[in-house]
Amino acid sequence: MSQIQVEHLVKEYKRKKNPEGLIASAKSMFRPEIETMQAVDNVNFAIEKGEAVGYVGPNGSGKSTTIKMLCGILKPTTGSVRVNGLDPFHDRMKNNKNIGVVFGNRSVLWWDVPVIESFRLFQTLYEIPEKRFKENLEKFTEIMDIAPLLSVPERQLSLGQKMRCNIAAAFLHDPQIVYLDEPTIGLDTESKASIRRCISKINEEEKTTFIITSHDFQDIESLCRRIILINHGKIVLDDNMQSVKQKFNQKKQIQFEMEQNPWHNGEEFICQGVRVMGTTSHSLKLEYDLEQTDSMKIMTAVAKGSEIQDVNISGRDIEEIIRDIIRKDNHIKRSSDVM
Ligand SMILES: Nc1ncnc2c1ncn2[C@@H]1O[C@H](COP(=O)(O)OP(=O)(O)OP(=O)(O)O)[C@@H](O)[C@H]1O
Numbered sequence: 001m002s003q004i005q006v007e008h009l010v011k012e013y014k015r016k017k018n019p020e021g022l023i024a025s026a027k028s029m030f031r032p033e034i035e036t037m038q039a040v041d042n043v044n045f046a047i048e049k050g051e052a053v054g055y056v057g058p059n060g061s062g063k064s065t066t067i068k069m070l071c072g073i074l075k076p077t078t079g080s081v082r083v084n085g086l087d088p089f090h091d092r093m094k095n096n097k098n099i100g101v102v103f104g105n106r107s108v109l110w111w112d113v114p115v116i117e118s119f120r121l122f123q124t125l126y127e128i129p130e131k132r133f134k135e136n137l138e139k140f141t142e143i144m145d146i147a148p149l150l151s152v153p154e155r156q157l158s159l160g161q162k163m164r165c166n167i168a169a170a171f172l173h174d175p176q177i178v179y180l181d182e183p184t185i186g187l188d189t190e191s192k193a194s195i196r197r198c199i200s201k202i203n204e205e206e207k208t209t210f211i212i213t214s215h216d217f218q219d220i221e222s223l224c225r226r227i228i229l230i231n232h233g234k235i236v237l238d239d240n241m242q243s244v245k246q247k248f249n250q251k252k253q254i255q256f257e258m259e260q261n262p263w264h265n266g267e268e269f270i271c272q273g274v275r276v277m278g279t280t281s282h283s284l285k286l287e288y289d290l291e292q293t294d295s296m297k298i299m300t301a302v303a304k305g306s307e308i309q310d311v312n313i314s315g316r317d318i319e320e321i322i323r324d325i326i327r328k329d330n331h332i333k334r335s336s337d338v339m
């Protein structure tokens with residue numbers, strides 16, 4: 001059995017409808033109309049020990065709701081979650097000992113006491129033996145570079161410092177699985193890079209399983225080998241990062257620097273499977289479809305018009321690919337809603 005097994009998982013939220021207009025609003029105060037929305041809609045996946053999985057999707061697609069069900073904070077409406085064979089909601093205390101959780105927008109440290117005191121409290125809560133606690137404290141203090149912060153109360157820490165301390169806190173009890181929900185939200189580039197380095201070191205050295213949600217695709221690309229994409233509560237894609245890039249990278253861009261661009265302010269550049277992205281008097285940027293043409297054909301066509309000085313070919317990055325998949329999925333959804 002996989003370490004994390006999610007089958008036909010559904011989470012419905014009930015919300016009060018807020019009708020428009022004064023009379024309708026007044027009526028709804030006495031007899032509120034309740035609507036049900038499916039935040040997570042028949043989700044299935046299995047994750048093995050040591051995997052690092054990027055759980056991505058647009059705002060409101062159901063990522064945090066899924067993570068909360070995996071941690072046992074929320075009870076699924078229907079379907080099942082098994083983590084190390086446990087039901088996280090019903091076996092919450094047992095499950096908590098196996099997992100670490102970091103929500104980027106919420107700190108688990110006490111506001112007014114030095115960070116080390118919060119860590120000591122976690123030691124008591126998780127019943128971490130003193131020797132193990134000291135070893136882990138030393139290890140994660142070093143990895144996250146937080147030694148000077150241990151004596152500082154949480155309220156005096158910057159966002160990045162707070163996040164590094166929260167991540168260290170999540171590892172003190174040797175969790176087998178760590179859920180990171182937007183661990184780099186609001187951080188500057190250097191802090192993001194340092195957090196990524198630390199997480200990938202832990203993943204490699206400890207074989208900890210990671211599920212990471214983030215809107216920053218550099219987080220996902222640098223940390224995860226697998227990507228699960230959720231849109232409107234449904235899984236749209238679950239695949240290896242490399243194969244996603246290969247399968248969906250049918251379009252590439254090619255940019256030419258040239259002596260004189262004959263297709264600028266003149267006749268249009270026409271070649272099958274090619275779209276002009278931009279021109280200047282000395283450059284031409286094209287997008288081409290690999291199913292219809294290739295770079296050699298385009299270069300030959302361009303070389304007929306002008307002497308090429310430089311050429312640069314690039315594929316779409318994972319963020320663009322994912323954006324495209326979501327756009328297509330939304331389009332399919334809208335079309336089926338109309339029917
Ligand atoms: N407690 C709640 N009560 C009612 N609806 C909720 C509740 N929490 C979330 N929702 C709704 O469920 C949907 C999914 O929310 P969720 O927080 O899981 O999204 P998300 O993918 O984490 O989004 P984001 O990228 O913005 O963090 C949204 O439409 C949200 O409005």
Ligand SMILES: [Mg+2]
Binds near residue numbers: 063064065181
């Ligand atoms: Mg969220």
